[in-house]
Amino acid sequence: MWRLWYYFDVRRTLVALHVGLAVLAFTIHFILLSTDRYNWLEDASAAPAAAAALESSEAPAAT
Template sequence: MYKAWLLVHPVRFLVALYAFLGILAFMIHFILLSTDRYNWLLDSAAPGAKKKAEIHSPMQPVRTMLG
């Protein structure tokens, strides 16, 4: 295996690999954002979207000495 690293510089290889994976991740996210089903930025784009749930806490807020 060490002979493979003699042919390719490890730092250049890792930089190229990380650049490729970053571009691939952006491409996947932009493809998903272009669809109606998987677009998480627009609320109206979700099919069957209901009213957002409200958070109800059964506990009273804790009072501290500062406030």
């Protein structure tokens, strides 16, 4: 295994590894953000709760 590093520059290999992993991480996160279920920036489950709260605050108080 140690002979492998005679063929590859260690610094260049580690930089390429980190860049590749960063591209993979960004790709996975952007794929998740494009779905309705896993989009944590525009959470769809918070919208009905906000609408219900708005409707209850607009209702006139019965006295």
